[in-house]
Amino acid sequence: MSRTDRATPPGPRHGTVTVTSGGALRPAPVAPPRGPVERCRRAVADGATMTRRYLTHVARAPEEIALYFVLPIVFILVFGYVFGAGMATSGSAYREFLVPGVFVMTMLYGMGATASAVANDAGRGVVDRFRAMPVARSALLTGRSAADLVRALLETAVLVGCGLLVGWTWHHGVGNALLALALVLLLRLAVTWTGIWLGLLVPNPDTVGVIVFPLAFPLTALSNVFVAPELMPGWLGAVAEWNPLSATVAAIRELFGNPGFGSDSWAAQHALLLAVAWPVALIALFAPLAVRRYQRLGD
């Protein structure tokens, strides 16, 4: 076959399919997007392809799915019964207080898995291949965050089921309860982008796993997840009240109608606002940082 039969970019035959000597259909080289609308459409399509990739990984490792379910259950049982037993209030009242905290804690602890999955990927040849292809630069990362949201949905469902079993429930109607769950997922999105950035920053899956825990643990302890900030020493209580996790926990306690220890600080009074503002701010910070970092992986 002569050379002139080939589609030679960037000519008018871009995006068409040429027939080669073998009779097989070989798609031509890919033209760049024409205009911002097509660029967006491609970014979404590529992100969806990457989401499917990550979900296929999960489907091929069922033991990992089991882990998704175990962690929330363990959290509720251990913290609900062990801590609940030592509280002045009755155990079941403490569990009402605790379950919203465990929702948030579970979201936070997903960061380790996100970061090490990204760090794992960053060291692999397949990501080089993505980067040498006409694939949206954000695709791998948005795909990762979408896959994480799917996981978070599963975890949340398990948490709701477990919560109901240990005596927790919502008191202000299904609408408010769903809104609360939406806030939980929003926080998860913020956690995911932070994790993605961390995973790209320290591209060694082992190191990342070790780094995340010492970050996550104090963040949980210094919040209103286990203990009301008013019970803490003054400055510690202030830190706990402004903790992004506390904002979400306080907001969903309010929406679920679970007992919180209403403080009169500004942060506690505006928990709902902060439960939206904090995650949005974190995403606005870490998503662009992560994409930039990803683009410079090769250097």
Added chain:
Amino acid sequence: MADAIRAEGLVKRYGGRAALDGLDLRVGEGTVHGLLGPNGAGKTTAVRVLTTLTGFDAGRAEVCGCDVRREAELLRGMIGLTGQYAAVDETLSGRQNLVMFGRLLRLDRRAAARRAAELIDRFDLGEVADRSAGGYSGGTRRRLDLAVGLVHTPTLLFLDEPTTGLDPRSRAQVWATVRELAAEGTTVLLTTQYLEEADLLADRISVMDRGRVVAEGTSDALKAVIGADRVEAVARDAADLPQLARLVGEVAGAPAETDPDTRRVGAPAVDRVAVLTGVAREVERAGIALTDLGTRRPTLDEVFLRLTTAPRGAAPAARQEPKEAAA
């Protein structure tokens, strides 16, 4: 002929070390170009820079008419990358990999599935297509890697050490594929550590050492510079060495080198058969007793030694194609 690759004075430093130290490279459209060099010569860095994976510190690079830095997005649509470091997703099956890359190359679901099936056929992956790629043998994996690189029709295909670590049968399969692609008109940049591979596949070869091209030309032209094959005779008696060296030198038409320790006399042999029979005849006539006589190809080590220690002007001579190369 237009250039598919034109790189001038490329410099890429990692820390203090220059992986590319003024690389000049020109690859004609529709040709197979071999980038030959030992480990650490900078071949992979060159590929990474030219495929937009890695930035560079100085110089200019144009690939498929696109500036590598400013028109990276346009460029990525035209190139394919496969080989040693570009890999496949190890968790996904071969088929899932092919479909995924098809989708990323803007094929719709059905077209991607159809293209995957064609490539599975062509690369003989049918038996393993639905198993996790992580469990493939080295050769099978490389075939999948190559198949992924051909999901679309790249204008220019980068093959980074495509046969390193492969058994001879798989190697032959890769070679056959490269020839098919070349016949279809795809430009190929092939990096390799094997002289034989470059010799067999490439129209032109650039020899790289320490981050730059030290010689460039057709296989024949390079051989003329590095002395192609060598004739070697080992004398039984050290006393015969001076006479043997003179004879061998006369027949080969180039001064022979003598190694007294091994009683070995060697000289370049451009025409292996003529030189070998000539030496045999002359040695017999002179009555010199030999323990060994033969020709051998220079090892890659010798090639690099020769090229990197060659006097100034000797290596660039390969840039002009000698007349006999046309034959």
